[in-house]
Amino acid sequence: MGMSKEDASNPTVAVLILISVILTSLGVYDKIAQWAGAGTAVPVTGFANSMCSAALEHRSEGLVLGVGANMFKLAGSVIVFGTVAAFFVGIAHLLLGTNGGH
Amino acid sequence: MLRGNQTWWFENRPVIIGAATVVGPDEGDGPLAADFDLVHPELDMQQKSWEKAERLLLEQATDFAIQNARIDKDQLQFYVGGDLMNQIISNTFAARALGVPYIGVFGACSTSMETLAIASMMVNSNSADYALAGTCSHNCTAEKQFRYPTEYGSQKPPTAQYTVTGAGAAVIAASGDGPVVECATIGKIVDLGIKDPFNMGAAMAPAAVDTIQSHFNDTGRTPKDYDLIVTGDLASVGHPIATELLMRDGVPMDQTVFNDCGLMVYDISRQKVQAGGSGCGCSAVVTYGHLLKRIAKGELKRVLVVATGALLSPLSFQQGESIPCIAHAVAISGKE
Amino acid sequence: MQFLWAFVIGGAICVIGQLMFDLFKLTPAHTMATLVVIGAIIDGIGWYEPLVAFAGAGATVPITSFGNALVHGALTELEKSGWIGVISGIFKVTSAGVSAAIIFSFLAALVVRPKG
Numbered sequence: 001m002g003m004s005k006e007d008a009s010n011p012t013v014a015v016l017i018l019i020s021v022i023l024t025s026l027g028v029y030d031k032i033a034q035w036a037g038a039g040t041a042v043p044v045t046g047f048a049n050s051m052c053s054a055a056l057e058h059r060s061e062g063l064v065l066g067v068g069a070n071m072f073k074l075a076g077s078v079i080v081f082g083t084v085a086a087f088f089v090g091i092a093h094l095l096l097g098t099n100g101g102h
Numbered sequence: 103m104l105r106g107n108q109t110w111w112f113e114n115r116p117v118i119i120g121a122a123t124v125v126g127p128d129e130g131d132g133p134l135a136a137d138f139d140l141v142h143p144e145l146d147m148q149q150k151s152w153e154k155a156e157r158l159l160l161e162q163a164t165d166f167a168i169q170n171a172r173i174d175k176d177q178l179q180f181y182v183g184g185d186l187m188n189q190i191i192s193n194t195f196a197a198r199a200l201g202v203p204y205i206g207v208f209g210a211c212s213t214s215m216e217t218l219a220i221a222s223m224m225v226n227s228n229s230a231d232y233a234l235a236g237t238c239s240h241n242c243t244a245e246k247q248f249r250y251p252t253e254y255g256s257q258k259p260p261t262a263q264y265t266v267t268g269a270g271a272a273v274i275a276a277s278g279d280g281p282v283v284e285c286a287t288i289g290k291i292v293d294l295g296i297k298d299p300f301n302m303g304a305a306m307a308p309a310a311v312d313t314i315q316s317h318f319n320d321t322g323r324t325p326k327d328y329d330l331i332v333t334g335d336l337a338s339v340g341h342p343i344a345t346e347l348l349m350r351d352g353v354p355m356d357q358t359v360f361n362d363c364g365l366m367v368y369d370i371s372r373q374k375v376q377a378g379g380s381g382c383g384c385s386a387v388v389t390y391g392h393l394l395k396r397i398a399k400g401e402l403k404r405v406l407v408v409a410t411g412a413l414l415s416p417l418s419f420q421q422g423e424s425i426p427c428i429a430h431a432v433a434i435s436g437k438e
Numbered sequence: 439m440q441f442l443w444a445f446v447i448g449g450a451i452c453v454i455g456q457l458m459f460d461l462f463k464l465t466p467a468h469t470m471a472t473l474v475v476i477g478a479i480i481d482g483i484g485w486y487e488p489l490v491a492f493a494g495a496g497a498t499v500p501i502t503s504f505g506n507a508l509v510h511g512a513l514t515e516l517e518k519s520g521w522i523g524v525i526s527g528i529f530k531v532t533s534a535g536v537s538a539a540i541i542f543s544f545l546a547a548l549v550v551r552p553k554g
Contacts, residue, residue, distance in 0.1 A: 009498050010534040016499065017535065021542040024253050027553025033255025034374070038455030040255050041466055042473065043448070043499045048539045049255050050466075055547035057251035060151035067547045071540065074254065077467045078501065079536070082474040083528055086508035089482035090516055090524030145554035152554075242554045252552045256466050257459065298463070 013044055020045035024052040050074035106320025109287045116225040118434070119232075119278040120171025123391035124162045125383070126241065126267030128375070132368045137391040138268075139166045145242060145267060152252075153191065156240035156269075159383075160185070160196040163269035164236050167390075171232075171273035178202045178273070179230040182221045184213035185238050185382050186265075187247065192238055202234070211335050212289070212411030213237045214270065214386035215430040219286035221274045222432075231276055238269030239381030248299070248416055261339045262300040264375035266367055270386030272394075280437070281397045284404075287320060287431040289313035291413070295424045299414060302425065303340025303364070303377055306410040309427035310336060311347045313408055317431045318353065325358040329402045332393070334385035334409035334429070337364035337378030363388035363407075385409040389434075397436045404435040444496030447489065451500040470501050477505025486510075507531040 023029040029049050033040040040046055051071050058070035072079065105111040122139045130141030140162060149155040160183070168175055181200055183193035184207040197204035209216040217235035224230040242252045244265035250256050274283065292312050296305035310333045318324060325331060336344055341362040348355045363385045364378035389407050396402045408431040419425070451473070458469040477500075480486045486506040489497045497503060508528050515527025529536070 009495075012495065012498070013535045014538040017538040018542055021539075021546050024255075025546045025550040027253060030253050030255045034257055036255075037257040038452045038459055038469070039449075041257075041470070042452045042455040042501050044501065044504070044535060045499075046255060046466075046470070047501055047504065047535070048543070049253070050470075051539045052543040052546050053251035053253035053255075053552070055543040056253055056550060056552045057246055059547045059551065060153070063547075067544060071543055074250065074467055075539070077471045078474050078504065081471040082478060082505045082508045085475040085478035085505060086512045086528050087524060089478055089509045090512035090528075092482060093513055093516060094521055094524060146551070152552075242552070250466075252554050259460075 016043070016045050017048040020048035021052045024049050025056070047075055047078060105285070106316070108290070108316055109285055109320035110219065110223055111285045112222055112226040112283055114226045114276065115282045115284070116222045116274050116276060117278045117282055118272050118280045118394065119275045120167050120169070120280070121270065121272035121390040121394050122163050122166030122170050123268060123270045123387040124159050124166065125387055128241070128264070128373060129266060129268050129367055129387060132373065134367055134388065134392045137395050138387060152240055152242040152246060153187065156185070156187070156192045156238055156243050157195045159240065159267070159269035160192050160236060160238040160271070161199050163238065163271040164196060164200060164234060167234065167236070167271035167273050171275070173232055173273065175200070178232050178234055180205065180221070180224055180233045181236065182207060182217040182233065183236045184208050184217060186210060186244055193236070196236070209428060209430065210411030210413050211380055211382050211384060212409040212428050212430045213382045214334070214389060215286070215407055215409035215432045218272060218274070218283065218432050219288065219430055222283040222286060225274045225276050233274050234271060235274065236269065236271035237382040237386045239265055239267070239383035241265045241267045244381060258376055259300050260376055261303070262376045263302055263335065263337050263364060263378055263380035264368070265381035266379045266383040266387060268383035268387040270383065270390035272390050281394055281434050282437055284433040284435055285321060286433070287313055287317040289316070289429040289431070291426045291428055293424055293426045297419070297422070297424050299419050299425065301339060302380060302412045303335070303337045304343055305425040306412050306427040306429070307336055307340040307343040307347065309429040310344045310408050310410050311351070313429040313431050314348060315351065315353060317406065325353065325355050328358050328404050328406045330359045330361065330393070330405045331355070332366070332388065332405065332407055333362045334407070334411070335364040335378070335380035336362050336410060337380065338370060339377045341365060366392065393434070397434065400436060402436070404433065406431055406433050440494050443493045446496065447493035448496035448500055451502055473500070473502050474505040477502030478509045481506040481509040504532060504535065
C-alpha cells in the first residue's frame with residue numbers, strides 16, 4: 001500500500017483494536033479468553049478489551065462518572081507503569097549522554 | 103431457646119408455609135431446573151442494569167413465596183433479607199416494594215440460612231406470626247463488584263466458582279402446613295489465612311466444619327440423624343476438604359449423605375462453571391427449590407443446610423487481608 | 439519466514455504472560471504492568487528494534503510493544519529537543535493505539551450493553 005513498515009504499524013494497531021472492541025461488544029471476547037488465557041490478554045487487543053469491557057459495564061452509571069471515569073480502571077495501570085518506566089529509561093539515556101541515539 | 107453454646111432450638115416448631123425460587127438461564131439449564139418457580143431465559147431479564155435484574159429476581163421470589171404461602175401481603179409482619187451487593191441494595195429495593203418492616207443482614211453466601219434462622223427465631227419467640235426470609239445473587243453483579251467487568255477477558259482458574267443467578271424466599275409461620283425449622287446453629291468467623299479469592303471453597307471449608315461440629319455438640323445429634331447434610335457453596339475444591347477435615351476429627355459423615363449446593367445446582371461436567379456454584383442464591387435456590395420439594399414428597403425426612411459465606415470485600419482483598427469465612431446451619435424436617 | 443517468526447515470538451511473549459498468571463499467580467493487571475515495564479527496559483537498552491525487524495507484528499502487537507513505543511517516543515524527542523523530550527515525547531508514538539481504544543470503547547458503550 002506504499003507505506004513504510006513504521007507507518008503501517010499504526011493502522012494495524014487501530015484495526016486490531018477495532019476488532020477487539022467489536023468482539024467485546026458481541027460478548028465473545030471473554031469467552032475466547034477463558035480458552036486462550038494470555039493469548040488474548042497480552043496482545044494489544046487485550047488492552048482494548050480491558051477498556052471496552054469497563055466502558056460497557058459502567059455505562060449504567062452514566063457517561064461521565066460511569067464510562068469516562070471507569071474506562072481506565074484496568075488499563076490505567078499499564079499506562080501508568082509504562083509511562084513511569086519510559087521516563088526513567090529516558091532519564092538514564094540523558095544521564096549517560098547517549099541522548100536517545102540507539 | 104439456647105441449646106449448647108451457639109444453637110437456637112425452636113421448641114414451638116415454626117413452619118415454612120411457602121417458599122419460592124427464581125433463577126437465570128444457567129441454573130435453568132442445570133439438573134434442578136424443574137424445581138424452580140420461574141426460569142429467566144436471559145441474564146439481563148430485560149432490565150437496564152445487572153443490579154436491576156438482581157432486584158427483579160428477589161422481588162419475584164418474595165411475591166411467589168407469599169402466593170405459595172397463601173397469605174396476604176398485609177399479614178406479613180417482618181422481612182429479613184440480605185445479598186452480596188454493597189450496602190445490600192437488592193434487598194433494600196425489594197423491601198421497598200414489599201412495604202413491610204425490614205431487617206437487612208449481610209452474611210455473604212451464608213445469608214440464606216442466616217435470614218431463615220432469624221425469621222424462625224422471630225416466629226418461635228412469638229415476635230411474629232408470619233416472617234419472610236429472602237436472599238439473591240446475580241452472576242454479573244457479583245463479577246462486576248468483586249472481580250472484573252463481565253466482558254473482560256480474564257481467564258478463571260479451575261478452582262474459581264460461578265455465582266448463581268437466582269433468588270429464594272420463604273415464609274415462616276407459627277402454624278400451618280409445611281416443613282418445620284427445628285434449630286439453627288450460628289457460626290463464628292473462621293479465618294485460616296487463605297488469600298486467593300479464586301479459591302473460596304477451600305477458604306470456607308474450615309468454617310463449615312466448625313459449624314457442623316458445633317451443631318452436633320450443641321444438639322447431641324449425629325450425622326445419622328440427617329438424611330442429607332448440604333454445605334452452601336464449597337464446590338468441587340472445598341467440599342472434599344470439608345469431608346476430609348470432618349472424617350479426620352472423627353465425625354462419621356459416611357453415615358449420612360453429604361453434598362454441596364454448589365455441586366447440585368449445576369452439572370459441572372457439562373456446564374462451564376469451573377468448580378461449581380456460589381453466591382447467596384446458590385444455597386437459597388437449592389434449599390427452597392429442590393430440598394423443600396423433596397421433603398414435601400417424603401424423600402427426605404430431615405436435612406441440615408450449612409450455608410457458607412466468604413466475608414471479603416474487594417477492598418480488604420486488595421489491602422492484602424485474608425478471607426474471613428462463616429457458616430450457619432439450619433435443620434429442617436418434614437412434618438410427622 | 440517473517441510470518442513464522444511473528445507467530446513464534448508473539449506466541450512466546452504470550453506464553454510468558456500465561457506463566458505469570460499460572461505459576462506466579464499474578465492478576466492480569468499485574469502481569470500487563472510487568473510486561474509493559476519489561477518492554478520499556480528492552481527498548482531502553484536498544485534490543486526491541488532488532489526484535490521488531492526480526493519478528494514484525496509478533497513483536498509490535500503484544501503489550502510489551504506499548505512500553506517500547508513509550509520509550510521510543512521519549513528517546514526520539516530527547517534527541518530532537520533535549521531533556522524536555524523525555525516528558526513531552528512519551529506519548530508521541532502510542533497515540534494511535536490509546537486514542538483508537540478510547541474512541542472505539544466510548545462509541546461501543548453508547549450503543550451496546552454487556553452480554554454477561
